[in-house]
Amino acid sequence: MSEKIIKSSDRVKDIGEVFTPKKTVNFMLDQLEIKEKINSLTATFLEPSAGEGAFLVEILRRKLKYAKTQSSSVEEMQNNYLQVLSTLYGIELMEDNIEMLVMNMNNVFRDMYFNTFKAEDQNLKILKSAQTIISANMSQGDALTRKTATGKPIIFSEWKPVGKNKVQRTEYTFDSIVEGGGPLGSVQKQYEQMNLFAEDNSESNDENVRHYLPVKWEDIYKRLVE
Numbered sequence: 001m002s003e004k005i006i007k008s009s010d011r012v013k014d015i016g017e018v019f020t021p022k023k024t025v026n027f028m029l030d031q032l033e034i035k036e037k038i039n040s041l042t043a044t045f046l047e048p049s050a051g052e053g054a055f056l057v058e059i060l061r062r063k064l065k066y067a068k069t070q071s072s073s074v075e076e077m078q079n080n081y082l083q084v085l086s087t088l089y090g091i092e093l094m095e096d097n098i099e100m101l102v103m104n105m106n107n108v109f110r111d112m113y114f115n116t117f118k119a120e121d122q123n124l125k126i127l128k129s130a131q132t133i134i135s136a137n138m139s140q141g142d143a144l145t146r147k148t149a150t151g152k153p154i155i156f157s158e159w160k161p162v163g164k165n166k167v168q169r170t171e172y173t174f175d176s177i178v179e180g181g182g183p184l185g186s187v188q189k190q191y192e193q194m195n196l197f198a199e200d201n202s203e204s205n206d207e208n209v210r211h212y213l214p215v216k217w218e219d220i221y222k223r224l225v226e
């Protein structure tokens with residue numbers, strides 16, 4: 001079956017919507033410098049015009065495969081699965097596309113999870129926490145104005161590992177990440193590895209953000225705040 005890369009000619013004209021074919025995605029992700037970042041538990045990717053996830057979904061698939069090779073116990077592998085998921089960020093303007101993006105990310109995570117772990121090792125908290133991460137990291141908004149559809153600032157979460165099995169979630173406005181200097185530089189630098197959350201952003205004073213408690217990776221879905 002041929003791939004559908006265009007939804008309508010109006011959308012191509014109005015928002016430049018042309019989805020990238022799988023072959024091109026694979027070719028780009030096979031480039032050495034990208035591969036190096038995929039084969040990392042911590043390297044982050046931001047797709048500022050994510051569409052339905054042509055790139056993010058394939059990066060997730062590849063990162064999960066890598067995470068599998070880096071884990072020596074079931075618990076560590078489950079945490080590593082969530083950790084690699086937490087490194088992927090997307091912004092997309094259109095509501096129908098963001099819905100597909102979130103669904104596609106969830107489906108890939110779920111499929112790989114059920115294929116990897118035996119029934120007795122499966123932990124539904126991991127899947128619930130994956131959903132929480134995906135909805136926090138995939139934002140509907142305008143990457144140029146850095147605002148959501150309702151005019152609020154786009155907010156992203158940093159998911160920082162704490163000790164062996166915990167994570168600290170910290171929210172930043174996209175504005176503060178971009179303006180903070182850091183290697184992010186330009187939102188047009190798609191697919192480049194970026195230290196989204198540079199050290200000098202470690203304390204956010206923005207009133208729009210919440211302050212989360214450190215929790216086990218599997219408890220992210222509880223969204224415990226201070």
Ligand SMILES: C[S@@+](CC[C@H](N)C(=O)[O-])C[C@H]1O[C@@H](n2cnc3c(N)ncnc32)[C@H](O)[C@@H]1O
Pocket residue numbers: 015016017018019020047048049050051052053054055091092093094097141142143144145
């Ligand atoms: C050329 S398509 C690429 C989609 C996806 N990256 C891919 O490779 O299949 C561009 C996407 O950017 C979205 N878009 C256009 N302007 C945008 C903006 N200002 N902020 C965020 N997304 C935008 C469109 O809705 C469309 O899904």
